[in-house]
Amino acid sequence: MNLLFHHVCKDLRHSRWLIVLTWLTAACILWLPASLVEKRVEVMQWLPYISCGAWVLVFLTAGRIVQLDAPRRDTAFLRSRPFSSSDWLASKLSSCLILILPMALLQVAMVLVTGLRPEFIDLLLIFFEEMLAFCVVMTLALAIATRSKTYSNFIGTTMVIFFAAYIIFVMYMIAEKQLARTTKSEWSYDNEYLKLSRLLITQVIAVLGLAGGLFLCMRARRPERLAAVISSTVMIAALAWFFWPLNFVKTFTRPEATAPRSEWPDLSKLKLSFREQESWSQKKAGSVPARFSFSDGVYNDTTYRRISGHTQLDGLPEEWFAFPNSFEYELSLTNGKTFSGRYTASAGLWELMALPLVGMALPWDKSTNPLCDVELAEFPLPKAADAMTGAKLRGNVHVPFKRPVILGRLPLRAAASTKIGNRHISITEVERNDMEIRYKLAIEQLRVLTRGDWYSESHRRIEFLAVNVAKREFLRQGSAESSGRSFGHYSLQFLDFSQTIHRDLTKEHDGGIIPEDWLNGAELLIVGDEFGGTLSQSFDFSEVTLSNP
Amino acid sequence: METIIEARNLGKRYRQKDAVHALSLSLPAGRACAFLGRNGAGKTTTIKMLAGLIRPDSGSCSLFGQDSQHLRPEDWQKTGYVSENQELYDWMTGEQLIAFTSKLYPSWDKPFEKELLEKLGIPLRRRVSFCSRGEKVKLALLLAMAFRPRLLILDEPFAGLDPLVRSEFLDTVLEITHQNDWSIFFSTHDVDDVEKLADDVVIIDEGRLQVSESLDSLQNRFRRIDLQGPHEPLMKTAAILGLERHADHSRFIHSAFNSETLATLEANHSEAHIDVSTISLKEIFIALAKNFQTENPRS
Incomplete structure (x- = not known):
């Protein structure tokens, strides 16, 4: 342990100016809470650049620390000294951790100084999120620097890798644009959680890869093997970032803003029925009974038509509202074309619905029918040749009940x-x-x-x-x-x-x-x-x- | 006797060229072995493979019986290594570097360190980056010796040093190694130094082993022979190197000289005066090098 500490001190002394510069750059982020609330937006314009600079500096500094005694460099001082590969790796990781630790703590400090009074668990999560992100940068630098013979070699390799990654990314974007379906993708706020799942799984893979690399390194006593493990890890993590299919985050979210079960409306007493409603017709200049109403929207140069069905909802207690609804549907045209899809509603209630809670009346009459219509389907508008009549529409609607608080x-x-x-x-x-x-x-x-x-x-x-x-x-x-x-x-x-x-x-x-x-x-x-x-x-x-x- | 260094069929290729080819050698404990060869002969590559700093493409080598590719910290605690292009932490002062390195060795000998400092005259308070090449080499030598290693590997440590520094350096190494009965494996271009220091000599050319024997044996079997007076032209054999003939005078170096050789020469060239003289290791090396060059001209 003493020897490890001895090496960490040496590494930190070697790169002290770069480390101080990195920390100072990160410390600039504290400008934000230091400024008045009104000024914070202006200050924040600069923070992404400072943050980006801090990340680059972390990468360069970690690379420099590792490069000092890189195992690939046969002229390195430590290569011919009694110091095991596992100790070498442990000392380099420790030095790099000391480098990134204050950066994560600065982020926590920033949150504290803003006066948001976060809970302890929030601070802990923020700290770990920051550490994970910095760890990914640090381990990338470690992987490249371990396999580079000189620091300039490290910089060159990094530039080549990033350039290659950029080219691949651009190609991916172009391919995605070319190959993407033009139909409107099914949107759900679950998708946001899927993104979060991907983010988390990427970080988990990064940490597991690092642990695996450490294990391999300690067994084989060849720290440069870590580079291969980390490179593979980054590849797998990148794939997970883009393609991880399983959404596991929502399961863990707290069911906040949910009323106690005992106060929920009794669904068995509710009756939702579809009905015809008088609708204004321009052609006939008079009102006609209609089952549906339609509205159009354009997405990716394709016009989508949304169908709403007229409904009657009976039995909903006064304090509850039914809005908005989700649905899944299948629409079959007479020429054999079929559309299907799903929509998950996410909107909240209108603030005016809270008026009764302060003893004021709603500015509309809710008592007769709390749900006049529900959305049933959304589909790309058929071409002129397609039949617009005689279609079959079936599916399910899901009407959430909410009450204002x-x-x-x-x-x-x-x-x-x-x-x-x-x-x-x-x-x-x-x-x-x-x-x-x-x-x-x-x-x-x-x-x-x-x-x-x-x-x-x-x-x-x-x-x-x-x-x-x-x-x-x-x-x-x-x-x-x-x-x-x-x-x-x-x-x-x-x-x-x-x-x-x-x-x-x-x-x-x-x-x-x-x-x-x-x-x-x-x-x-x-x-x-x-x-x-x-x-x-x-x-x-x-x-x-x-x-x- | 314990074998400190053992290499078997060691091979290394750089692109299409064999830097080292099927090289086998060994160093018994307590011996000093000089590793000689022309520029690009493969000396540094061999030493780096022996020390486990680069991986051989074929063959194997070991230090203290431990595979060089898996040297443990305890093996390095017995091995001092100095190379001409070895990096020192040049942002440290000499004092800091010594203090840092001493903590790596449980056997670090503080009084011996002081003795070496006095002998070598190393500036302690100056940053290593501001030290001259000679001072850096001396510092590297101190760092490789102060823990009293059983094996000292020196890769052209004298290169670029002025004669005075080289002399000081050599004297120090000589004195200390003889006192402590260390094993030394060193490569050099300066053959004069070898005679002072080495017990054994290994010569390689084009990555192939040419000579591996004790210095005494080598010097015993090489003789310069001068034939003066009328004599028949000499038949060129593998043992005759650097044959020169001017009228009635022939001169050459015999690489397998013994009493029978002299008797044969006297019998074959009875009218000529035969003068046999010993030669220095430098002359032996030059004769061999010229011979290798003739046999394997480089492109």
Whole structure:
């Protein structure tokens, strides 16, 4: 152990200036929390470059440390000294770990200094995520440097490898573009979790490869064999990054924002039926009964048509809402063409649905039918030659039930702030004039990849609603501008609302002069939703006409 | 007697060329062996294979009975290695480098280190990168000797040194090795040094072993012979090297000289005066080298 320490000290002394430079570069990332919240977005523009520089420096420094006594260099001082290969590898890994350890700690420090008050487990996850990423860079440098005879050889090999990798990447992108199907891919927020699964499995492979390399190295006493193991590991990890099929992350995510089971609507008492509805027809200049409505969208130069079916939902308790729905379908045209697909909805509730929770009425009548229509299918618009009538449509719809919850209430004034989950929300500005109220929010968020917080997650969507309960009025319409940036484990978003007053349904219209005292007692509601089960129902329609009547 | 170095059918190819071909040699304990050859003969390649620094393409070699490709730290604790192109940590001072290296050897002899420092006159406070070549070689020698190795491998350690430094260096090595009964395997171009230091001589050419015997035996079998006066032209044999004839004077080096050789010469050339003289190792080496060159002219 003493000998190992002796070598680590020697390595660190050898590359001390480069190490200090690397750490200083990483320390620049602390500019971010050091600056005021309003300035952070500007500072963050530079951080990716600094971060990139730090990574390059880690690579170069690790390469230099390893190159000092590279086993491939027969003139190296240590080659003819009593020092085993396994000790050599252990000392180099230790030196490189000492190099990257402060870099990961700096990321943790950055999160701490931002004032986001992360939980201990978050800090631990951030630390390990950073360490894993730096380990991949470090081991790549280790693999290349171990097999290089000189440092310039190491740089040259690196450039060739990266150039080759870039060429392969470009070729892959071109091939993917050429070979990709033009049909719209099935989208699901599960895909985001698949990305996360790939990210995680890549890192697991990297660590396993490193452990395997160490094992082989210690058995064979040839540290350069590690290079082959690591190269293979990187190849496998890259393949996993692109092609790993199994989504295992969602299984581990907490079922947050789920209402207690006992409060879920009783599905056996719910009745969802498809029905005809009066629809306006341009041709006939009159209303006709219709089963469906259609809307079009363009994706990859292909027009897609979405079919919604008119429905009647009975038995849903007052506090619950049914929106939006997922579906899978199969559409058969009369000429034999068949389309099929699946869609998983991810949107959250509309913030106005929270009004009853503060004793205000909804600005629409929900009681008669809480679900007027559901989405059934989306398909590429058939060509003119294809029959647009007589199609068969069947499949399943999945209607999730959600209820609004108020996650936080803030007085609508500057400097008010609260923490919702991992989001720190503060009101930075509130202005009133006769026509509108303008308020600006800063949302700082901790991003921990393994927790999935970075990715869209329907159940944790939050919305904002400014209300004055005493006056039974709320703000709406107007504009909402969003800007922000993310870097590392920190994300900052600014929301700038300019809104007018929407008065209660009992009032006749929106807008109007905003009284000077409106802000007295005004609150900002932070609204989320809770999941309460899914109603699945099959459908089977024949003689479908694929356009509006 | 224990064999310290053993090489069997050692071979190494660089692209299309045989750098070393089927080389076998051994070094018994307590002997000093000079490894000679022309430039590019394969000396450094052989030494690196012996020390396990490069992998042979064929054959095997061992140090202290341990395969050179799998030398253990304990084998290196018994082996000092100095090469002309060996790197030292040149960002360290001499003092730091000695302190660093001493921790690698449990047998590091501090008083002996001081003795060597006095003998060699190494600047301790100067960074290695600012030291002259001679100072670096002396430092490398100290680092290879202060732990009292049983085997010292020196790959052209005298190359590029001025005569004074070389003399100091050689004297130190000589004195210490004779005192301690170490085994030494060293390559050099300077054949004069060999006579002082070596017990055995190994000569290679084009990667092939040409001579491997004790220095005494080698010097005993090589003689310069001068034939003066009328005599028949000499029949060229493998043993006759560097034959020159000017009128009634023939001169050559006989590589297998013994009492029978002289008797035969006297019988065949009774009218000529035969003068037999001993020659230096340098002359032997030059004669052999010229002979190799004639037999295997390089492209």
